[in-house]
Amino acid sequence: MTDPLSAAVPLSLADGPLFGLPLPELWFALVFAVLGTFLFLDGFDFGVGVLFATRGTDGEREQLLAAIGPFWDGNEVWLVVFGGMLFAVFPEVYATLFSRHYLLMFAILGGLILRGLAPEMYEQRHDEAWQRRWGQAFVVGSIASPFFLGVFVGNWLFGVDGMASIASLLVGLAVVSLTVVDGAAYLGVKTRGDVRLETRSFGYLAQVVYLLAAVAALVVGSRSAAHVDLFSLPTLGLLGVTVVLAGGYVAASRAERHYLAFAAVAGQVYGLVALVATLLFPLVDPVTGLEISDAIVSTLPLNLSSIGAALLLPLVVSYFVVLYSAFSGPVDEGESYG
Amino acid sequence: MIDPVIASRLQFALTTIVHIIFPVMSMGLAPFLIYFTWKEIRTEEQVYEQLRAFWTKIFAISFVVGTVTGIVLEFEFGTNFAAFSTAAGELFGGPLAMEGMMAFMLEATFLGIFVFGRERVTDRLYMISSVFVGLGTWLSAVWILIANSWMQTPRGYEVAMQSGQPIILLVDPIAAYANPRFPWMYVHMQNAAVLSVALFMTGVAAYYVWTNRDTEFWRKTMKIGLAVLLVTAPFQAIHGDAYGRHVADTQPQKFAAMEAQYETDSSVGLKLLAFPTSVEDITDPHAEELFVVEIPFVASLLASGDDPGATITGLDEFDSENPPVAIVFWAFRAMVGLGFWFILLAFWGGYRWLRGELFEDDLLAKALVGSSVLGILTVELGWIVTEVGRQPWVIQGVMKTHAGVSPGLTGTEALITLAGFVGVYAGLLTLYWYVVVRLIREQAPTRPATPNRDVSGPEKGVPGDD
Ligand code: HDD
Ligand code: HEM
Ligand code: HEM
Numbered sequence: 001m002t003d004p005l006s007a008a009v010p011l012s013l014a015d016g017p018l019f020g021l022p023l024p025e026l027w028f029a030l031v032f033a034v035l036g037t038f039l040f041l042d043g044f045d046f047g048v049g050v051l052f053a054t055r056g057t058d059g060e061r062e063q064l065l066a067a068i069g070p071f072w073d074g075n076e077v078w079l080v081v082f083g084g085m086l087f088a089v090f091p092e093v094y095a096t097l098f099s100r101h102y103l104l105m106f107a108i109l110g111g112l113i114l115r116g117l118a119p120e121m122y123e124q125r126h127d128e129a130w131q132r133r134w135g136q137a138f139v140v141g142s143i144a145s146p147f148f149l150g151v152f153v154g155n156w157l158f159g160v161d162g163m164a165s166i167a168s169l170l171v172g173l174a175v176v177s178l179t180v181v182d183g184a185a186y187l188g189v190k191t192r193g194d195v196r197l198e199t200r201s202f203g204y205l206a207q208v209v210y211l212l213a214a215v216a217a218l219v220v221g222s223r224s225a226a227h228v229d230l231f232s233l234p235t236l237g238l239l240g241v242t243v244v245l246a247g248g249y250v251a252a253s254r255a256e257r258h259y260l261a262f263a264a265v266a267g268q269v270y271g272l273v274a275l276v277a278t279l280l281f282p283l284v285d286p287v288t289g290l291e292i293s294d295a296i297v298s299t300l301p302l303n304l305s306s307i308g309a310a311l312l313l314p315l316v317v318s319y320f321v322v323l324y325s326a327f328s329g330p331v332d333e334g335e336s337y338g
Numbered sequence: 339m340i341d342p343v344i345a346s347r348l349q350f351a352l353t354t355i356v357h358i359i360f361p362v363m364s365m366g367l368a369p370f371l372i373y374f375t376w377k378e379i380r381t382e383e384q385v386y387e388q389l390r391a392f393w394t395k396i397f398a399i400s401f402v403v404g405t406v407t408g409i410v411l412e413f414e415f416g417t418n419f420a421a422f423s424t425a426a427g428e429l430f431g432g433p434l435a436m437e438g439m440m441a442f443m444l445e446a447t448f449l450g451i452f453v454f455g456r457e458r459v460t461d462r463l464y465m466i467s468s469v470f471v472g473l474g475t476w477l478s479a480v481w482i483l484i485a486n487s488w489m490q491t492p493r494g495y496e497v498a499m500q501s502g503q504p505i506i507l508l509v510d511p512i513a514a515y516a517n518p519r520f521p522w523m524y525v526h527m528q529n530a531a532v533l534s535v536a537l538f539m540t541g542v543a544a545y546y547v548w549t550n551r552d553t554e555f556w557r558k559t560m561k562i563g564l565a566v567l568l569v570t571a572p573f574q575a576i577h578g579d580a581y582g583r584h585v586a587d588t589q590p591q592k593f594a595a596m597e598a599q600y601e602t603d604s605s606v607g608l609k610l611l612a613f614p615t616s617v618e619d620i621t622d623p624h625a626e627e628l629f630v631v632e633i634p635f636v637a638s639l640l641a642s643g644d645d646p647g648a649t650i651t652g653l654d655e656f657d658s659e660n661p662p663v664a665i666v667f668w669a670f671r672a673m674v675g676l677g678f679w680f681i682l683l684a685f686w687g688g689y690r691w692l693r694g695e696l697f698e699d700d701l702l703a704k705a706l707v708g709s710s711v712l713g714i715l716t717v718e719l720g721w722i723v724t725e726v727g728r729q730p731w732v733i734q735g736v737m738k739t740h741a742g743v744s745p746g747l748t749g750t751e752a753l754i755t756l757a758g759f760v761g762v763y764a765g766l767l768t769l770y771w772y773v774v775v776r777l778i779r780e781q782a783p784t785r786p787a788t789p790n791r792d793v794s795g796p797e798k799g800v801p802g803d804d
Contacts, residue, residue, distance in 0.1 A: 103754065315443075
């Protein structure tokens, strides 16, 4: 089934990996890096959503919504790209992982629907009952999305075949607390005054919960998953770095070095996905025992996806730079864009 | 318990049918918004600023709902159609990843600037943002339709066995992605989106004209919408006609279902009107049980392009089971019927406009109001023809739908999520409708109803109305 057009495709694309690069391993890393970017960027949207529950006045609530208003949609696309990339390069992993966690996937989607819709609805009307309800929906969606996503990542990492295990529930808790830290650090950059001061104490609390939950998840999870080696050098190293960054976040935030604090949180998020990736490696799906080399697509589509990603991802980064610089600087109480 | 195959198909049908409403709104609005932004910056006329600001609000809410419903679809290939995704991932995953990186990223980031940034960024960056947002929506259609068109006319692949499972390998990306269906689908879909939005705009504007609360804003909207309708409605039908010929060539079984042609025959007439002669036949229309008004030889002529005696293969001829003929047959007739109605509306409006009576014809206004959401309905009908007509195949001639469903999925799980979607999406559509109607009522410039229609109202002195 080939057309005459086929002669136009350079055969070399099907012959071997581009420039002889270890593309399967690079893609494995890239997929997790994209997941990490989603967790970092949309993570602060979720965190702001959780912290929304702690704000009493209209003005402050508007301020939080304004702080994420222009950004959340772009941030969420990293999840779409994560799904698309997994599908494109590890189709079998995408298919078995998603269908195995059928109800969990829809729980994530339900959370995302609430989180996406609620702020939009909140702004539509200004009566109290309406705003109370959509405010609650926003909080629930902002907790549910990262929680179920964390459980999913936990199931993936520990090779859980059922709905969830204690360890994956702990990962869920860890991810929710990490997003709260992320949100608080973001508000440190994006707001001033009371909001900044009050949300940051929640950030410190969440930081402690994150460390405890993450360590507990690892300890519990490693008992039933042979491939999770707690005492390997990379694991201990990443854990050490995380603890240092956690301390760094609190210290920087107290010293009013908000960008630094935010960066320390970013480091922790990428540390988390790096930990998941190194613990899995070279497996991509512990339940089926699929390794990177079994699950990767054949050379031609792999090369094509690599060219696509190499050309497009730098552009994508530039879009985010344009967007974030167009709306740089803090938002004040009661302020909203538009 | 319900069969997971049926539940998955119903769920996919429901979730795509709901999703497509919002891309149609955003893809269709995009060119209008680019135009309004351009005119606003160039002419500094207030009416363009109002037009841009108002329709951007509709765009923004459509986009949000499009995003949340789109992510569902992207996940569903894995959750519900795991066997399909595993087998076809090499060909199918790539376009989805490209769609994310190339289209959604562009769209979602510049949308932030486009919706929130009018006061913050320069005119130039604002203009660029409007173009990038529009480009993003149109590029996303490119990639998703590449994926879908490949399922209709698969090319450039080879089937291999991998641990007992068929795996579809990509051997020729150009043949696969530039498959014969893609250009047809893209043109028909994008024109349909613009046409649907033109109908919507015209309909909403006609409502204000009809209730005498129109301003310069709504008159302008009505004229712009009508002008676009005059171009897109005839084009859609002309293009659809040629498209049908292409379907006859590449998916003869689907074409036979569209025409309810069971027996192979030559010199087939084109059925201008076709209705089953008895009530039972409505659900299973057979060619010989139809009351038809037909032009002799023309179906054969159309299907072949030049031969009035050409043979059309009937449904009985194929080895695989038939698609649900009644659904395909009726959906196709409804699409074409509505297509001609839109042409009629466009010409009627055009004629009134020419005579300078566009805002005087109450019947026209009512017809336009009543048709405002029919464009979107027609898109749904067309997609039902395309997707239901492809059955029993998920990839035409390569993989059957039932073989594509996730092997481990239970009927209970599938039923839970299906029921969940019915509830959640009913709520979602209600909310969307509520918000859009509210925006139209409260955010658009109108003047209070006046009994005397000769009063030209507050738009007096505003330049720009021709
Ligand atoms: C405003 C919407 C609209 C209107 C007025 C029409 N169509 Fe359409 N049609 C669609 C919207 C659409 C669509 C966007 O829903 C579809 C589904 C897939 C596609 O490519 O376009 C479609 C598909 C579609 C197909 C292909 C089915 C397939 O791929 O299997 C054919 C043959 C036609 N149309 C033919 C027509 C004809 C002869 C029309 C005459 C008036 C017409 N369409 C009007
Ligand atoms: C947005 C417009 C679309 C609508 C309204 C639509 C509608 C439908 C419907 C009604 C079905 C059920 C058919 C049946 O089982 O009898 C279906 C199935 C399906 N469609 Fe679409 N579709 C759309 C676009 C797409 C696109 C763009 C893709 C792929 C990229 C796609 C892929 C599928 C798949 C995989 C199935 C399930 C398998 C099957 O039933 O054949 N659809 N769609
Ligand atoms: C059935 C297969 C489909 C899938 C898997 C799918 C997937 C998605 C996803 C994931 C999003 C959200 C992107 C974001 O976060 O910005 C989205 C939005 C969008 N989709 Fe789809 N989609 C499908 C069908 C279609 C079709 C048939 C079209 C048009 C021809 C389309 C056009 C769009 C557009 C323009 C958007 C942007 C959001 C909006 O404007 O509402 N999609 N889609």
